[in-house]
Structures are given as C-alpha cells and as structure tokens.
Amino acid sequence: MSKKTKKTRQAAVTSAAEAGGTLAATAATPSAATTAAVAHAAPKKASAFAYAPAPESRAVVDIAPSYGLFIDGEFTEAAGGRVFKTVSPATEEVLSEVAQAGEADVDRAVKAARKAFASWSALPGAERAKYLFRIARIIQERSRELAVLETLDNGKPIRETRDADLPLVAAHFFYYAGWADKLDHAGYGADPRPLGVAGQVIPWNFPLLMLAWKIAPALATGNTVVLKPAETTPLSALFFADICRQAGLPRGVVNILPGYGDAGAALVAHPDVNKVAFTGSTAVGKQIARTVAGTRKKLTLELGGKGANIVFDDAPIDQAVEGVVNGIFFNQGQVCCAGSRLLVQESIHDELLDSLKRRLSTLRLGDPLDKNTDIGAINSAEQLARITSLVEQGEAEGAERWSAPCELPEDGYWFAPTLFTGVTQAHTVARDEIFGPVLSVLTFRTPDEAVAKANNTPYGLSAGIWTEKGSRILAVANKLRAGVVWSNTFNKFDPTSPFGGYKESGFGREGGRHGLEAYLDV
Amino acid sequence: MSSTAPTSPQPSPAPERGGVPTALSDVTASDSALRRFLHGLPGVDAVGLEARAASLGTRSIKTTAKAYAIDLAISMVDLTTLEGADTPGKVRALGAKAVRPDPSDRTAPATAAVCVYPDMVAAAKEAVAGSTVKVASVATAFPAGRAPLPVKLADVREAVAAGADEIDMVIDRGAFLAGNYRKVFDEITAVKEACGASARLKVIFETGELSTYDNIRRASWLGMLAGADFIKTSTGKVAVNATPANTLLMLEAVRDFRAQTGVQVGVKPAGGIRTTKDAVKFLVLVNETVGEDWLDNHWFRFGASSLLNDLLMQRQKLATGRYSGPDYVTVD
Numbered sequence: 094m095s096k097k098t099k100k101t102r103q104a105a106v107t108s109a110a111e112a113g114g115t116l117a118a119t120a121a122t123p124s125a126a127t128t129a130a131v132a133h134a135a136p137k138k139a140s141a142f143a144y145a146p147a148p149e150s151r152a153v154v155d156i157a158p159s160y161g162l163f164i165d166g167e168f169t170e171a172a173g174g175r176v177f178k179t180v181s182p183a184t185e186e187v188l189s190e191v192a193q194a195g196e197a198d199v200d201r202a203v204k205a206a207r208k209a210f211a212s213w214s215a216l217p218g219a220e221r222a223k224y225l226f227r228i229a230r231i232i233q234e235r236s237r238e239l240a241v242l243e244t245l246d247n248g249k250p251i252r253e254t255r256d257a258d259l260p261l262v263a264a265h266f267f268y269y270a271g272w273a274d275k276l277d278h279a280g281y282g283a284d285p286r287p288l289g290v291a292g293q294v295i296p297w298n299f300p301l302l303m304l305a306w307k308i309a310p311a312l313a314t315g316n317t318v319v320l321k322p323a324e325t326t327p328l329s330a331l332f333f334a335d336i337c338r339q340a341g342l343p344r345g346v347v348n349i350l351p352g353y354g355d356a357g358a359a360l361v362a363h364p365d366v367n368k369v370a371f372t373g374s375t376a377v378g379k380q381i382a383r384t385v386a387g388t389r390k391k392l393t394l395e396l397g398g399k400g401a402n403i404v405f406d407d408a409p410i411d412q413a414v415e416g417v418v419n420g421i422f423f424n425q426g427q428v429c430c431a432g433s434r435l436l437v438q439e440s441i442h443d444e445l446l447d448s449l450k451r452r453l454s455t456l457r458l459g460d461p462l463d464k465n466t467d468i469g470a471i472n473s474a475e476q477l478a479r480i481t482s483l484v485e486q487g488e489a490e491g492a493e494r495w496s497a498p499c500e501l502p503e504d505g506y507w508f509a510p511t512l513f514t515g516v517t518q519a520h521t522v523a524r525d526e527i528f529g530p531v532l533s534v535l536t537f538r539t540p541d542e543a544v545a546k547a548n549n550t551p552y553g554l555s556a557g558i559w560t561e562k563g564s565r566i567l568a569v570a571n572k573l574r575a576g577v578v579w580s581n582t583f584n585k586f587d588p589t590s591p592f593g594g595y596k597e598s599g600f601g602r603e604g605g606r607h608g609l610e611a612y613l614d615v
Numbered sequence: 616m617s618s619t620a621p622t623s624p625q626p627s628p629a630p631e632r633g634g635v636p637t638a639l640s641d642v643t644a645s646d647s648a649l650r651r652f653l654h655g656l657p658g659v660d661a662v663g664l665e666a667r668a669a670s671l672g673t674r675s676i677k678t679t680a681k682a683y684a685i686d687l688a689i690s691m692v693d694l695t696t697l698e699g700a701d702t703p704g705k706v707r708a709l710g711a712k713a714v715r716p717d718p719s720d721r722t723a724p725a726t727a728a729v730c731v732y733p734d735m736v737a738a739a740k741e742a743v744a745g746s747t748v749k750v751a752s753v754a755t756a757f758p759a760g761r762a763p764l765p766v767k768l769a770d771v772r773e774a775v776a777a778g779a780d781e782i783d784m785v786i787d788r789g790a791f792l793a794g795n796y797r798k799v800f801d802e803i804t805a806v807k808e809a810c811g812a813s814a815r816l817k818v819i820f821e822t823g824e825l826s827t828y829d830n831i832r833r834a835s836w837l838g839m840l841a842g843a844d845f846i847k848t849s850t851g852k853v854a855v856n857a858t859p860a861n862t863l864l865m866l867e868a869v870r871d872f873r874a875q876t877g878v879q880v881g882v883k884p885a886g887g888i889r890t891t892k893d894a895v896k897f898l899v900l901v902n903e904t905v906g907e908d909w910l911d912n913h914w915f916r917f918g919a920s921s922l923l924n925d926l927l928m929q930r931q932k933l934a935t936g937r938y939s940g941p942d943y944v945t946v947d
Contacts, residue, residue, distance in 0.1 A: 141910055142683060142902045147675035252673065411867050412663030455903050464675035561658040581660050 144457075147464040149251045154242045156328065159190040162198055162351065163334035165205035166344030172197035177353075179327055182248035183461050183470040183505040191327045194352035199319070199359040202348040206290040206317040207365055209345030214287045214315035218274035225270030225312060227340040232263045235336070239329060241462065243301055246328040248470030248506070249424050250461045257423075261586055262305040265604075268588035269309035272609060276314065279606055285613040287315035288391055289367030292360040294381075295330075296373045297323035297472050298427040298528075303372050304330055306592075306603045308347060314612040316368065319348045321360055323373075325473045327351035358384070366390060368612060372429070375526075375552075375597050393601025393611045395429065395593060397526040398554030401547035402432035402583060403569065405540070406441045408559035412581065414448045417532070420557060420583035422456065422510050425471055426530040429598075430555035432583050434523060435512075436543050439536040446514065446534065453497040453510050460502075468499075471506040471529065480508050480529030487513050487522035492533070518549055526552070540565065544572045553595025557583045576602075636840075636876035643840055646797040653796060653836060659828035659864060668859035674899045681895065685930050686724050688894040688922075689716060691912045693751055693883065695730040695920045697758075697851070703738040706731055708947040710742020717927050718945060720934070726923065727912040728781060732757070733770055736777035751781035751817070755806060758821070758850035760785035764802060771809040782810050783817040783918075785850060786834065788824045796837055803841035817845035817883055817916075823855035831861055835868035845881035851918060856886025859896060866904040879908065885918025891929040894922060 159176070161168035175193040180186060194202075213221070232239065239262075240254035249258075276285050291311045295303040300322055311318050322330035334349045350356055354377070361369050361381050368391045371381050375396040385392050402420050404413050420432025437445050461469035471477040488494050492513040501507040512532040516523050522533045537543040547556055556575040558566050570578045576594045579585060586592070591607035593599060601611050642652035676684055694713045696705060709729050717723035728749035731739045739750045752774035756762035762770075771782055784806045790798040803818055810816050818838040822831050838846045846865055849856040862884040869880045882901075888894055894917060901909050909915050924944045931939045 140902060141907045142687070142898065143680060144674065144676060145678045145680040147677045256673070408657070409660035409663065410657040412660040412667070415663055415667050464673070561660075581663060 144465050146460070148460065148462045149237075149241055149244075149255075149464055151241060151245070151462065154238045154245070156189050156242070156245070159192075160327070160331045160351070161192045162194050162202070163331065163337075163347070163349040164198070164202045164345075165208075165348065166338065166342075168334070171195060172201070177324060177351075179246060179325065181245050181505075182325075182472050183245075183502070185504050185506075188245060189328060191331070191351045194321065194350035194356040196355075196359040198350055198352075199356060199363055202319045202350055203290055203292070203360075203363050203365050205345035206319050206348055209343055210287075210289055210317045213312075213317055213343060213346050216315070218276060218313075218315075221313060221315065222270045222273035224340055224342050225266050225273060225309065228336055228342070229263050229266035229270060231336050231339055232259070232266060235332075236260075236263065239301060239332060242332060243326075243329050244461045244469070246326050247297065247300060248461055248472055250466040250469040251464055252466065253424060253469075257586075258299060258302050261588070262301050265302075265305040265309045265588045269313040269608075272310075272606075273313040276609065276613070279609050279613075281610060281613050281615040285314075285609075285615055288612060288614050289316060290365060291316045291318050291368040291370060291612065292363060292366040293318060293320040293370045294357040294360065294373065295320065295322055296429075297326040298424060298429070300326040301329040301333065304333055306372075306608075307370050308333075310603070310608045311368075311370075311612050312346065314609055316612050317346045317348075319350060319360055319366070321350045321352055321357050324351070324353045361385065364388075369393075370601075370603075370611065371395070375599075378599060391611065393593075393603070394599035395601070395603060396554075396597060396599040397528075397552055398429045398431065398594065398598050399434055399524065399526050399550045399552045400430055400432045400555035400557070400575065401434045401436050401550075401573075402557040403436045403537075403543045403547055403559065404438065404441070404445060405543075405558075405560040405562070405565065406438040407561050408441075409561060409581065410441070410445065410448060413559040414445070414452050416557065416559060416581070416583045417449060418452055418456070421532045422453075422468060422530050423584050425468060425508070426532075427472060427476070427528050428584065429526075429528075430577060430584065430592075431528075432555065432557050433527060433532060434547075434550075435532055435534045436537050436546055437534060438543075439538055442534075442536050449512070450495060450497075453512070456497055456499070456510055458497075458499045458501070458507065458509065468510060468530065471508050474506055476528065477506040477508060480527055480531060483522060483525060483527045483529075484511060484531055487516075487520060487531075487533075490520050490522075492516045492520050492522055518546060524550065540569060544569060548572075548574050551597040554593075554598035555579070636878050638876045639840060643800060649796050649800060649837075649840075650794070653833040656829075656832055656836060659832055661828055661860075664828055664864060665860045668863045668900065671863070671899050671903055672859055672896045674896075676895050676899065682930075682933050684895045684898050685891060685926055685933065687910060688891070688898060688917065689926050689930070690724040690727060691916050692726040692923050692926070693728045693730045693885070693916045693918050694726045694923055695851070695885075695918055696735075697730070697732060697753060701732060701735055703735070705947070706735045706738040707742045710739055710748070712923070712945055712947050713748045714743055714746040716923060717930070719943070720931070723927065723930060727916055730783065730918065733774035733777065733779070736774050736779045740778040749780040750778060751783055752777075752779040753783045753785075753819075753850075755784040755802075757783070757785050757819075758852040760787050761789070764805065767802070768805060768809045771806055775810060775814050779814055781815045781817060781845075782806065783819055783847060785819045785821060786838070788821055791825065791830070791834060791837075796833075799834075800837055800841045803838060803843065807842040815844040816842065817847045817881075818843040819847045819850055819885070821850055821853060822848045822857075822861045823853040828861070828864055831864055832868055835865050836872065839868070839872045839878075839880050843880060845883050845916070847883040847885055847916075847918065849884075849886045849918075851886030857884030857888055857897075857918075859900060862897060863900050863904060866900060866909070869909075870905045879914065881914040881916065882909070883916040883918055888917055888919050889921050890925050891922075894926065
C-alpha cells in the first residue's frame, strides 16, 4: 500500500505441531510464524520480483460529499433529516454522508412506486426492454467508474469488481431485458401479470450485483421497485439511481432508500407492498418471514449458507486447490454461497493441505484499488468483530488454526486468510456461517459419508464436487441438498442460471427463467 | 501421502545430473511400473488450468517491477535461428546480438544463449566466445525426431563435440502417444549420457502434438525422471507452441518434482512468445507458481527470436519515456 507506512501486524500463525499440544499460543506472536506447517512460505521474504504498486485511478469516480434518498425520480432529504456516514473499509476514510430513510420516507417511496406502477406495467414488454437495454449499456460504459466506486465503498479488490461484479451486473440487465417482451413464452401462461410494488432489501457483499439481481427481473416483468441497500454500502445504488435518470426511466419506477434495518423492516411491513425480496442473513430472513406471514405479499428469501466443497482422491489437485481458494476467499469469504467447509477425502488430506497452504501464502492482501490485490478489506468493523469472535471460538473448541503469513494494514478492517484443520461436525466453525475468509477443513472416507456430512447443516445453498470421474459427479450431485452444485469449479455465476437455497438458506430462485416467477402473479 | 510433503527441498546446485532420483527409482524399474506411475498422476482439469493461467495474466506489472522483468526476460532468452537457410554469417550476427542486444545501451544484459542447428554450433561458439552467452543446439533429428536412435545420438555427440553447452532434444512423440513410455525414457537417458558431464539437456515435448494436458503432465514427469535438466514446451515448428496454460502446468510439475526428489529442473517455453507483455505474463507464472528459485536464467528460458527486439524497445521506452521503433533495434 502506497499510503502511510504500515506498522506490521503479523497474522497469527500456528503450526499443527504447536496447536496439537495447546492452542493457547495463537496470539499474534511473530515468532509463531516460522513453523513446520508453513515451511515453504514463512518467514515471508521479499521476492526479487516484487510487484510495484499498480493502483487503479480514483479520478474516474466523483463522489459527492452528500447524497439524498432517491424517490419519484428526485434526490431528496430524509423526512427526519437524519444522515449517516459511509466509510471505505480499507482506510476508514469517510466517503460521503447519506440521507437515512425512516418510516415516513418508506411510505413516500412506496406511494411513488404505486403511482408509477399503473403506467409502467401497461407499457408493452418491448418498451420496458428498451429501458433495461439502455441501463445495461450505460452500466457497461460506466463500468470502470462503478468498479472503483464499489471497491471504495465495499473494500473488495478492484480485480473482482472489474472482472466479476460489473460484467455480471450488466449481463443481468441485458438478460432480463431480453425476457421483457417474451413473458408469454416463459411457461407461466399467456400474458402473466406483474405483482405491483416490490420492496427489496439487499446486502453489502455484492451491492450492485444484488441490486441487479433484484431490479432487473422486477422491471422486466412490469413491477416497480423500492430498494433499500445496506447501510455500509449505499453508494453504488445511488449511482444506479443516477443511471436510471440518465436512461430516462419514468419517475417512481425505481426508488432507492439508503438506511438501516429499521427502514428495511418498515419497507417489508408496508401494507401497499406486493412483493418482498430479501438477500441477507438467516436471522433477518426469519424476522421478515414472520412479518410477511398472513399477508398476501409474495416472498423470496436468499439467506446464509455453509457450502461444502467436496474433494475426492481422484480430483485434479492443482485445480481443486484453486477452486477451494476461489470458493472461500473470493470477496474475502463474504459470500452467502461460499465453500466455507472443505470436505477432503482423508487419503489425500495432507497432500491437499500442503498445496492449499502454499497457495494461500501467495495471496496478496492489501489496497483493494491495487490491480494486483487478491484479498481486500472486510466490509465493516462489525463484521470483522464477528469473524474474529467465531475464529476465537474455533480455537477455543480445539480446532487447529493456520493463517497465511501476510502483513495487515494498520488502518481499516482486515483479516488474514485462515483455515482450520482438525474440524468435526461438532465444531461451531463447521456449523455457523462465518461470512469471512475462514475455511474449515473436515475429512471423509467414502462418498456416502461425504454426502451425509455435506448435507448435515441447517443451510443448503451451494456445494462443490471435485473429481475426474464423471459418473461420481452425477451421483453425488443428485444427493446434495443445495441450490447450486458446482463441479470442478466454484463460485461461477451467470444470469441464465437460477440461484437459491434449500432449508434455512431460503426459498425462491433468482436468475434465469425461474427468476421471473418471483415477480409474476402466478 | 508423506511422499509429497514439503521437505524444504534444496535445489541441486550442480547442473549435471544423471539417473533417476533415488526417491523414485522404483517407478522406472519396469515398463508397467512406469506406466502405472504416469497414469497415477493427478488429472488436469483443462478449464481450471486455463482459468488460473488467464487470471495470473491480469497481473499489472509496472515501473520498477517492469524494468526488473524486462531485464530478467532478456537474460533468459535463448536467441534462436532454426532455418534451412541458416548460414555462418547469419549465426555470427545472431551471436553478436546475443552478446550485446542493444548496441545503443551497454547496460542491457546479454541473452542466456543462442540456439542453432548442430552444424552451426562451431560458428555460434566463435561468435559468442569470451561472453557469458551459452550455445544451445537442437539435436536428435529436430524437429520431428523421426530417425533411428543411433542417428539421434550421433547428432547429439557431434553438437557436443563442436562445443555445445546445451542440447535441446525432441522426444519421440509417436512412441509416447503409442504408450511406449519406456522407449521414450530410454531415449532420453541415452541422450543424457551422450551429453556427458558438460552439456545440459533440455527435453522438448512438442506439447502441441501431445495435445492433452494430462499428456503434458505425464511427459513432464517422464522427462524429469529420465534426467532432463530442463523441460521445454515446443519446437516452434507446429501450430500450437508455448501457452500460459501449458507452461503453468510444467511449472507445477517441476515444483512437485523438487518437493519429492529435491532435484530442481528448469522450464523453457518456446515458440509464439513475441511481445514483452507476453514474456512478463510468463514471468508472473514463474513467480507465483514456483517462486524466485526459478527466476534466473539457469532455471527458466524463453525460446524465441522476435521477442528480444520487443523487449529492447520496451526497455528503451522505460529508460527514455519515448517509444523508439524498429529502426532503433538491430534486425538480424
């Protein structure tokens, strides 16, 4: 990082040998870095081929000192006049001050959306498609700006916003734009009708992508939208509001209400909302389900996960290691479908773990705007505290912790890529969603045991299978109770593919033809 | 699997090595043992391998890192001429360029070697005399390798006798594809013996003809077991030559081989690498797969001819801030 010289905060590293005896010694003792378990990597010496800083320019994005709520096509102050600050998690720098929506604002926004619904839903599908195509193109044109913005507000590396988030955002709008005039052929009968006003609450891990997953199908099917972005990442949604204006979208079709949980609760409870879509934690999802129960509101929930990545002994090892890394360290592990449990066949456990540790030692953690950064910042102090506490619990319960040897910047919220070995189904780190760069490694002996362990979780969002044997892929995939099963890859997304969960990971599907159903009166 | 546990391996300092490393001597004991071993290597998922190579290709190498990479790449070039029309004059010009790549800037490093046909070794040797530049000679009926073993060995001995420091042999792809691994193995060991103690042996697989990544991984292990000092992708004479993915795969192989045996083997992608941007991507692969132990022209080479001028132009651009142009580097 080019800014102030950081004092080294050495990540705590323990060896298998050390932790085998006692696990007390995991405090940040730099001497613990040199151990047998990380013999290849630690102590980390500066390579002769040290990459010079390659920061993406911040000049492409112009963040205003303050933003209002976006209601009925206008930016406006909150009724209560309240504001909150949004910070860059990598530096704790205040990026902007944003109006904080309350109950009165929710009511105003829902009224605007209701008013706009009559004419918006009456438009021919081909006309709605034009707006969506226009939005998609503007997103592509402004993708560099939006990528930098997202990286600043969220803390994720520019490599990911540039190569994953933004291309997928545009792809979702293009994809659902294509459906707008073909709804008759979507399998929901002739001339399926929209629901009305959709109240949507999205999380902070993929702010703009989750917005696209929610807004694109809603608009394509003829609904109008009130969307509440997460309080730590409101900016890209507000920039999207500007894009709606740029695209000439009629007033009130999209309303954006930055705010906290109270605004989300008010939106979900609002009597004139016809459809509720929520992505976030299972705890909040349950509250929403209780609120909505007994009403005519249609509900989809996309909640937490504890995805199992199953590696069989005939797996392509080097690619499996990449897939495991991508599965849990993509977006600092703050992914609902993260492969946070590695189920490895016992016969290749040591070999795979050695490869995995070697690979983790090459991950580059630091300035998210640097084009060579692999691991960015944790989104908030609150999330960092949650990760830290769960990791401490893992250690207290006797799992062996190993963290990649890397220097953590002094400012901002950071957590070194970490894995736990010696984990059993009984450990908290194997059961609770950590939502951070922490991998729990378990072993299995047979395919049946792998399936049993993979399914032994209250969640059921994602799973991965690594084997060179095609028949095993099909046999195991059929038995896994997870909404998405990846084989010999992980965390691959596409707008044509439905996404959603089993059990406490939620219900309803987003993406693909299936994603239309949630917004149609069928 | 303790066999692959990291053992803090020591790179073998001596360039010359012969015979199968003791840790793996049993796998070459018989044809069937060799086959079992090669077919027991973990498979390669093509999509995943290519995705990893592509993702490393997005690294942004700027300023000081770029200057380091360009000089390192120049020092790793095996400056090559392998034409039917090669003459002593052409080889002399090439040798002069290898010794002093940029006549306008004496700080530009020399290349690693010049690479020529066996009958040009003597001329090449003369051209680079007194410098650090090595003379590499292709041999064993390059590029097809379709000649009887005694002819191939005679080819090698001639080149070595003429002073070649390095021999770039081709494997018998026909035998490999027919499953006669032992035949390929025996040929490599025979060539290694013909190289004697003085010449390092580079084994060319012609990855474009082996076609699958599984084959490339097996060939890599076969070559290393048989005593290769270097494993090399291609001759440059077929449609598909060095790619980031096949080079990444070979780097993984030398990494794993060292972890198991303690013996370090070099890697040489050849053919199709023409720009500085490409070369830097390959160096990133080296850096992030096997690390700095291989960031040296004793362990990594580029088989290339036109690459050098692009490296020199980019080097001039970094030094002066201006692009020069093809008239400001030598055309040989």
